[in-house]
Amino acid sequence: MSEQYKNVRATLSRRQALKLLGAGAGMATLAACVAPSGPSGGAAGEGSAAPSEAPTSMVVAHRAEYFQEMETIFADAVKAWGAENNIEVETTVVAAEATQDFVPKTIAAVEAGNPPDLIYHVRLTQQLYFYEALQPVSDTVEQAIEAYGDPSSGHFRVNQIDGEWWAVPFINNGGGSFARRSLFEAIGVDPLTDLGTFDAIREACLEVSNPDEEIYGWGRTVNQGGDGQGTVTDILRNWGVYITNADLTELTFNSPEAVAAVEWLSEIYTSDTYAPMLPPGILAWTDSSNNEAYLAGNIAYTSNAASVYAKAKADGNPLFEDTVVLNVPVGPRGEQLISGGGDGQMYIPTGAKATEQAKQLALHMLNPDIFLPISLVSAGLFLPAYDNYYTMDSVIEAFEADPNLQRLGEQRQGDDIGLSEPADPNPYIDALSAQAVFNNMILEVITQGVSPADAVANAEGRMRQIGAEMGVTFS
Numbered sequence: 001m002s003e004q005y006k007n008v009r010a011t012l013s014r015r016q017a018l019k020l021l022g023a024g025a026g027m028a029t030l031a032a033c034v035a036p037s038g039p040s041g042g043a044a045g046e047g048s049a050a051p052s053e054a055p056t057s058m059v060v061a062h063r064a065e066y067f068q069e070m071e072t073i074f075a076d077a078v079k080a081w082g083a084e085n086n087i088e089v090e091t092t093v094v095a096a097e098a099t100q101d102f103v104p105k106t107i108a109a110v111e112a113g114n115p116p117d118l119i120y121h122v123r124l125t126q127q128l129y130f131y132e133a134l135q136p137v138s139d140t141v142e143q144a145i146e147a148y149g150d151p152s153s154g155h156f157r158v159n160q161i162d163g164e165w166w167a168v169p170f171i172n173n174g175g176g177s178f179a180r181r182s183l184f185e186a187i188g189v190d191p192l193t194d195l196g197t198f199d200a201i202r203e204a205c206l207e208v209s210n211p212d213e214e215i216y217g218w219g220r221t222v223n224q225g226g227d228g229q230g231t232v233t234d235i236l237r238n239w240g241v242y243i244t245n246a247d248l249t250e251l252t253f254n255s256p257e258a259v260a261a262v263e264w265l266s267e268i269y270t271s272d273t274y275a276p277m278l279p280p281g282i283l284a285w286t287d288s289s290n291n292e293a294y295l296a297g298n299i300a301y302t303s304n305a306a307s308v309y310a311k312a313k314a315d316g317n318p319l320f321e322d323t324v325v326l327n328v329p330v331g332p333r334g335e336q337l338i339s340g341g342g343d344g345q346m347y348i349p350t351g352a353k354a355t356e357q358a359k360q361l362a363l364h365m366l367n368p369d370i371f372l373p374i375s376l377v378s379a380g381l382f383l384p385a386y387d388n389y390y391t392m393d394s395v396i397e398a399f400e401a402d403p404n405l406q407r408l409g410e411q412r413q414g415d416d417i418g419l420s421e422p423a424d425p426n427p428y429i430d431a432l433s434a435q436a437v438f439n440n441m442i443l444e445v446i447t448q449g450v451s452p453a454d455a456v457a458n459a460e461g462r463m464r465q466i467g468a469e470m471g472v473t474f475s
Contacts, residue, residue, distance in 0.1 A: 063093070
C-alpha cells in the first residue's frame with residue numbers, strides 16, 4: 001500500500017466518507033452524531049477486553065441474491081451451526097450491491113457499537129478497511145489455506161492488505177455472458193466460436209432480434225446499479241482505458257481510448273441502427289430486470305451473475321438447456337480479461353461481540369461437507385475460492401457434466417486486476433463506483449446529447465473532485 005493510500009484516511013471526515021459512499025442525508029447525520037466506540041479495525045481484534053463469558057447469540061448479515069433459494073440455504077447452514085453450538089444466530093439479508101446503502105449502514109453500526117458479528121458480502125473489503133470497520137482475520141485465513149490450498153488471485157489482491165487478511169475468502173461469485181444457443185444458431189452463429197469479440201456480439205444481437213416476436217438481442221443496461229455499471233466498465237476496460245496510474249498520482253482516464261469506448265457503447269442506445277435489438281425500457285432497468293427478461297425468453301444475450309443460470313436450473317425453465325456461457329470476449333485492447341475472483345468473502349466488523357464464534361462459523365462454512373452442497377446447487381453462483389476444491393471428485397464430476405459450469409469456474413481463475421488496473425484495488429476506485437461516475441457519464445451522452453469527448457472530460461473532472469475530497473492529489 002502506498003504512503004498516499006495510507007494518508008487518505010486521515011484527511012477524510014466521517015460525513016465526507018458517507019457522502020462518497022452514496023448514503024443519504026439521514027444516514028450521514030446518524031453517523032456524524034454517533035460517538036466513536038472503540039479503536040481502529042487493526043486494534044479491535046487484538047486489544048479489546050475478552051468478555052467474561054462466551055456469547056450465546058450472534059448476528060450474521062448476508063447479501064440478497066436474485067436466486068433467493070441461495071439466501072435460504074446459506075441462512076439454514078448458519079443457523080444449524082448455531083444450534084449445534086448452543087448459540088442463537090439471527091440472520092439478516094442486506095443490500096446486494098456495493099453501490100447501495102449497506103456500507104454506510106455498516107459504518108454507522110460500527111460507530112454505534114452494534115455491528116453484525118459476521119458478514120458475507122462481495123467487493124466491500126477496500127471500503128470497509130478504509131473506514132476502519134474491519135477486524136483482521138489472518139489466523140482464520142491461514143487455517144483455511146492450510147486445509148484447502150490457496151484462494152484465487154483476486155482474493156489475495158482484494159482481501160490481503162500489507163500482509164494482513166481483512167476478510168475470509170468464501171466463494172468466487174460466478175458470472176459472465178449468457179446467450180440463447182438456439183436463437184444464435186438459427187442465424188448461423190455458433191455462440192462459442194463466433195461471439196469472441198464485442199463487435200461480433202453487437203452485430204449478432206442485432207441480427208437475432210425480432211421485435212414483432214418480442215425477441216431482443218441486447219440485454220445489457222447502462223442504468224445505475226451493479227449490472228449497468230458492469231456494462232460500462234466492461235467496455236472501458238476492453239477498450240484499454242485506465243483510470244489512474246499504478247501509484248494513484250495521475251488521472252489517466254480522459255484518453256482517446258475512453259472516448260472511443262463511450263462512442264461505441266452509446267451508439268447502441270442512440271442509433272436507429274441498433275434500436276430493434278433493445279428491449280422496451282432498457283434504460284430504466286434495475287439489477288433484476290435483465291434476469292427477468294432473459295428467463296421470460298425475451299432477450300438473447302446478457303451479462304450477469306450466475307444467478308440467472310441458477311434460477312433457470314432450479315425452476316426447471318427450458319431456457320436452462322438452451323443457455324450457453326460465452327467465452328470471455330475481446331475488445332480493441334486485444335486480450336481476454338479473465339477475473340481472478342475475489343468477490344465473495346466473510347467479514348468480522350470492528351466491535352463485533354462474538355469474534356471468536358464468528359471465526360469458527362467462517363471455517364465451518366468452508367468445510368466441504370457444508371460448502372459443497374451449497375456450491376453445487378448454486379449452478380455457478382457460489383464457486384469454490386480455494387485451489388484444493390477443484391481437485392475434489394464432486395467438483396470435477398459437476399464440471400464434466402456441465403460445460404457451462406466449467407467455463408464459469410475457469411473465468412474466475414485468471415489474474416486480471418480489475419477496474420483499478422494498473423493500481424491495486426483501492427477505496428478511491430470504489431468511491432467512483434459508489435458515486436455512479438461511469439453510469440452518469442454514458443447517460444449524459446444517451447439522454448442529454450453530450451458528446452462522448454465532453455462526457456469523458458466531465459467524468460474525469462468528477463473523478464478529480466472525488467479524489468480531492470478523499471485527500472488524493474493528482475498531478
